[in-house]
Structures are given as C-alpha cells and as structure tokens.
Amino acid sequence: MYDSSEGNESDERFRSSRQLPTTNSVNPTPSTDDHDVSLRDVTHRFGDITALDHLSFDVPRHQITVLLGPNGAGKTTAIRAITGALSPREGSITTLGVDPRVDGDDVRPRCGVVSAKPALYDRLSGYDNLLYSAQLYSVPKAEIPDRIQLAAARFGIDVALDHDVGGYSTGMKTRLALARSTLHDPELVLFDEPTSGLDPESAHAVLELIRDMSDAGRTVVMCTHLLAEAEGLADHIVVLEAGAALVCGSPADITRRYWPGDLVRFDAESPDQLDRMATWRGVVAYERRPGSPADVHLDGIGRIPELVADLVRDGVSLTRVEPHAPTLEDLYFAVRRAARGDGLAPVERGVVPTATEKLGASS
C-alpha cells in the first residue's frame, strides 16, 4: 500500500516478491488537508507515448517531496500537470485546494517553478529578468525593488544583477531562477532537476537553499534522477517509473517497507556458499546475485556472531561481514527491483513466506 504509516514494525513480514502492489492496483492515501497536491490516477499521453500512467501521489504541506526516477519517468510532466501548464484528461488533480486544469489562473500565481533549463532571458539583465517575473506575478509595484534585492542577496546573485544573463555561468543562472521563483512568495515551489549542470559545490549550495525554503514554510516538490542529492533532503519520496508511482512515503516509511530488520552484507571467497543462510533461523530475507555478496536481513543485529560461527563451521571462508545502513540509493534500487519482480517485495502484514520460498520465487 502507499501509506506505509500503517506499517507496524513488529508485524512486518515479507510476502512473495511476485505479488507486488503497483500504482495501478492500489489506492493511495486519500487527500487530506495536510496535502498541498494530490494526484489520483492521472494519465497523460503525447501521441503514442504515455507520459503519465494512472499516476497517484500526494505532496504533504510544508515538506520537501522528491520525485525520483530515471529520465522519461514522467517527473517533468507531473510538475506541469500540478501547475495546470498541461491538462491531463484522465484522473483528478488538486493543487492548493483546486483543480489546476479548471482554476489554473488561481493556482499558478501561488506556485513558483524552476525548470530544468533555467528559462531565463539572456538578452535581459538579471534585474530585468526578476522584474519581468515580479510584474507577471502582480507583486505590488512599490515592493518590487526591495523584493528583487532581497531575493538576489539571498541567492547570492545580487552583485551580478546589472549584467546580461547571457554572460552568467550555469550556477548563476540557476541561482537567478531560484530567486525568481520566490519573488512572489509562493506557497508551493516546484524544482525540476535544479542542480542539472552544476558543479558539486554549487549543487550543494542550491540544495541548501531549497532546504531553507522548506524551513521557511514552503511546500517543495523537487524532481531529480540524482539519488545523492535527494538523500538527506527529502521528507517525502515518490519513485516514478514509466509515468507511474512505484512507491511513495517518507524515507523512513520506505525503509521499513523495503528494508526490514537489520541488513548485513556477507561476502566469501566462494559467495555461492553463502546461500545456505537463506533458511537459517533469524534470516528474514536473503538476496544475492551471482558473483556478488549476499544482503542478509536479520531479525536482529545480535544474530551476527551466531551466523558467522555457523558459516565458519561449514567451511565457508568469509571475507566480509558488514552491517549496512540503507542509503536512498539502496532503497531506490530495491523499489525498482521489487517492481520488476526480481527483488524483495515490500512488507505487508500477515504474509510470511520463508526465505526459502522467496529464493524459490526469485530463482
């Protein structure tokens, strides 16, 4: 199910990896007053290409929601649908309490968008770019100069305001686009690959600024295919693939669902000898690909000495035993593997296949 908040760790169990829930088959959490955006079964096509395929997810208010997915997963189209720039004909969309397809004129003034390409006017100065946005978004005339100076200073672009944007570096353009997106004090800010083309230092600075915006009470939606930049930033994650949401929830929720128990990575001179562990007591899940170390989910970290002793007794030459805290990257690939049916399934209550059954299912 989408809402992993129902997950009770003591009851969490695996079910067969062949019986995965998909976005199309589950009902996401009903929209509540705590969400600034809700998409339900939204489908959008470009000719023969389905960009959004019954996409459903929520964006919690005042949090950072990260849309994760490979290129072509539908992230940009989702952002466009949220502001009403595109109008999918199927499904329902609620942005800031209204349908952006009908009341887009009410939604767009309350949103700030930074697209993958900064979308700035190169022939204009930084100041004029900000001025254009302030005027389009009906910022009171008397406040415009102060707001521009404030936003530019906040994003570290104030010294270059008088220069033509055509001469800006990629990092400066991104900062200017960020400043532009906040000039009118939007409630909802949407970033599409905001660090695209930036060096690591600039990317880090941009992510810090995004965090600041969330801390200031804005709801943030950010698209990225870079897992590292979502790590530590995301309050809420939506993993997209082929226009559908594979999973959504907080990183902790998703960890509980896809990363039950404690994960320990075992390696040996002959890794296939590790497979015997799959049926041992205390092993709640076991994954290993040919020639690779084994990822063993245990019911407790205290099992390690016992397992190591048993393996040594069986003549297995261990080369590594390493407890592993899952990164967002681990989660992302676990979700995608599960969606393809070749990995661990998310936890659901009441279904308790043994590790052997799981091995059999995936073999």
Added chain:
Amino acid sequence: MTAPALAHPTKARRPMNLHRMWTVAATDLKQLIQARDYWVPMVALGAIFFLVVPTILLFTITHLGSVEIVSKISRTLEILPPEAQAKIRGTTPAGRTAYALAVFLFAPVAVVVPLTISTAVGAATLVGERERGTGEFLAHSPATTREIYVGKLIASLVPGYVTTVVGFGVYSLVVNLIAGGDVGGWFFPTGPWLILMFWVIPPFLAFTLSLVLRLSARVKSTAAAQQASGLVSLPLIMLAYSQSTGALFGTTISPWLVGAVAWVIAIWSLSRGVRSVTRARLLGVANEV
C-alpha cells in the same frame, strides 16, 4: 481504478489583465532594444527606403535636370489609371514626375518596411520562447494565453509600425524639401496617404501578424516560421501594388471603405488567432492527446 476522462473542463473567461499583457509586450520590446544586431538593420532598412532612395531619385529628377531620365519615368507613369494621372500636380515635367513618384510609386515603401520588420519579429516571438526554453516560464506563469498572445502581437507590431511612422515623417520632409518647389509648394502627405498610414496599414499589418503568430505558435523552429511568414505577407504586398499602380487611391474606391473592411477582417483573424497560443505549445509538447 480509472478515473473518467474529463469532458473539457471550462470556466467563465476572466477579463484580460492589461498590466500583464503590457508586461509581456514591454519585455519583448526591451529585448529588441537590447539587441543591436536586430535594431541596427531595422533602422538601416527604414533609412534606405524612406530617406536614401527617395532623396537620390527625387534630387536627380528635380535638380540634375536630365531630360532623358524624366521622360523615361514619365512614360512609366502612363500605367497609372486616368483618375490617378489627373491628380498629378506640378508646374514642370520634372515636378509632375516627382509628384507621381512621391505619391504613387514610393507607396510600396510604406508597406514593405513595417511588413519586413514586424513579420521578422512576429515569426520568432512564440517559437523563439520555445527554442530558448523560456516558454516553460511563461507556461507556468499567471499570464493567460490571451495576455501572452496580445502582448506578443503588440511587441511585433510596434517596431515595424513605429519605424514606418517615423520614416513616413522623414519621407514627407524629404519630398517636400526636394520636390516642393517644382510642384508648387508643400504637397505631401496627401489625404489618401494619411488614410493609408493611419487607417489602412494598421489593420493589414495586424491581419498579417495574426497569421504570422499562428505560424510561430505551431512551427518547430524560427527558421520555419520565417519561411512560412513570407507567404502570409501577401495581403500587404497586394496593398503595396494597389497603391503603386494608383488602383487603390487613384480611383473612386474609398480608402475609408478599404480600411474598414480590413479592420473587420483583422479583428476576426486576431480573435481566432488567440487559440493558437496554448501552454502546451509554449512548452513544446503540443502533440498531447
């Protein structure tokens, strides 16, 4: 579960926000002013057509006194309708020739200049937003597609028309100074010319731009838009031809009527053209279904 397809949700159209519309237009114009590589040729074009060529020709006719040139040009004036020929003023053959040139044969200039400048701007305006990626900014902005369309229309129309009006003023000065003595005093602009400039050309230009903007919204590149806009500028070419042969203002056809009909057609075409601007097209994903 599949939600039902929306039956084209609609909402009562809000009145156009004139401030936002003007913001779109003013920002486009500001970019044009910043672009020397654009406005320098524009000014050069106006100067050539309104100043350089008329000055050389009229000066040659009225001051160098070449009988051969005057007689050759006089013969070409025979293509004018009798009604137009009857209106030619002048105390000398050179003066009559200069009058005919200034009033009839240079008329295409008044059309070619705004046409060239405005279609060049208009052709690039919408597809240019898409090519530069700034269409994404506009698509997410509060500006309605009507405000964007009208703003772009104004930004396309103003450069060409302002150049033409300024050039027309310069041209009036030039022809009066050079040929006025041979015609019997200051004679330009004539009434029909004023009607042409301020009543007939604006709607023809607006009509042409309504077509050019439609093309600009639909095509995939600025180059394609500029190629195609050559076709839709035919109405103005016809207008220019009509004036240069005296068929329009040398005859009994009321220029007021021509202008009125042009306005009706232009307003109809402009109102239809609004539909060509959609947010999907600004984003460059217009093949959505």
